[in-house]
Amino acid sequence: MKRAYKYRFYPSPDQAELLTQTFGCVRFVYNSVLQWRSDAFKNHQEKIGYADASAYLTSLKKSPDLVWLNDVSCVPLQQSLRHQQTAFKNFFQGNSSYPSFKSKRHKQSAEFTASAFKYVDGKLYIAKSKIPLNIHWSRSLPSTPSTVTISKDAVGRYFVSCFCEFEPASLPITASTVGIDVGLKDLFVTDSGFKSGNPRYTAKYAARLGLLQRRLSKKMNGSKNRSKARLKVARIYAKIADCRMDALHKATRKLINENQVVCVESLKVKNMIRNRTLSKAIADASWGEFVRQLTYKAEWAGRSMVAIDQFFPSSKLCSCCGFTMKKMPLNVRMWKCPECGAEHDRDINAARNIKAAGLAVLAHGESVNPKPLIAA
Incomplete structure (x- = not known):
């Protein structure tokens, strides 16, 4: 198997x-090629593939005004086009929105393949740099990385992030x-x-975050004080x-270590997060x-x-007799089954029903690991 070590x-x-x-x-190459591809489709209904985008990158590097593109390794520039091609593929398959332009204010990244880095004696060198990166090695790599993303x-x-092959134990x-x-x-x-329990980290830091955001909104655009804020x-x-x-990570690791079978409920988070009242809590x-890590x-x-x-009506189904309630509003946390008289905690009862249904699925030999488990 392969995994990334960060x-x-x-x-x-x-x-x-x-x-x-x-x-x-x-960032410049990605945005320039994206603008070129968008204009080609808008004006001429022409779809640009990876090969044409790569040729366009070559023409950019030969332009007298863009000679500075040759001062860095060519590998990250080429990889950015591959990522853009993947973004377009996901868009046309309906799995994501249209590719967006990259901003210098957000996360920056560059991917290096084997020809643009060197891993020798536990030290990592990247192209155009003669000294190794000063990495805080929290664990050793199981093998030589195939790609490195900075x-x-x-x-x-x-x-x-080093992408390596490893043998899972x-x-x-x-x-x-x-369940x-x-x-x-x-x-x-x-x-x-x-x-x-739920630590609710967004709510925990909401007051401090709101204060700093108000201070930021009052700073002049382009000023050093705005950058600090x-x-x-x-x-x-x-x-x-x-x-x-x-x-x-701590919660999922504990659950996996202690249990042979883990049964969870599939949820459409994209649909649930449209609830304006609960959207922030659901995102937090x-x-x-959580389910991705368990998987x-x-x-x-x-x-x-x-x-x-x-x-599956996990919350409305009585885990004792199988009776299903017609309605179960969110504000009902404890309920009594009208059929057998059993009193249920809503969440514990749902977990028991999820476990029973999961074990039944496992016993019948059906697919136990559908993808995606949760549409995030």
Whole structure:
């Protein structure tokens, strides 16, 4: 299997200047080719493929006004066209929106293939740089990377992602199984009654974020004070994202380590997030990322993931007798079955039904790992 190993690194002044120039060239090439392809289709209904885009890049590099494109490695420029081609493919297949222009205010990235970097004795060198990157190696790489992606976030932190082949180690088989119901009050609830709680990082930092955003709105465009204020806002967003990702990784790793079979509910997050009242809370809960992590970690560990149909009435179905309620508003958290008289906690009951349905799917030999589990 292949996976990416991400590390933070600290570039030297010369490397930082080289990377800034590389990011700028990648962004310029991507935006220029995107504008050219869009104009060709708008004016002449002509669809431009990757081969024509690559030829257009060659003409750009030969232009007297754009000779600075040759000062950086040609590999990231070529890779940006491949990414753009993938973006158009996803657009025409209906999987994403039309490709958008890249901004220098957001995350910057450049991808290097094997011809543009060198990995020797645990040190990583990139093209046009004679000294290795000062990487904080939190773990060793299992093999020589096939591609390396260098990125810089809005806060100014540098990261390198190494795409390597590795041999996953299956965990010991256990008899434990779990059904999981995701929610807002608790990020997830299991059939055993465990409730994870919801840290709500967006709400936690909302007051500080609002203050910094108001200060940012009063700064003059293009001023140094505005750049400083924008950086403070970006740091809050980075803090929220880092805290959320850390909590999700810890929760999913614990669930995979302890259970042989994990049953979850398929949800259409894109549709649910249209609810203006709950959209921010749903986005903060990151259900799509939660299930995505469970999926690939289960595959690596030799576990089974079962996705239940999104229309399965897990909350309205009595886990004791099978009676289905006609309606179950969101404000009803505890309910009593009119058929057998059993009292249910809404979320725990749903988790039990999800587990029962998941084990039934697994027993019948149907596909237990449909993709996507959650449309994020």
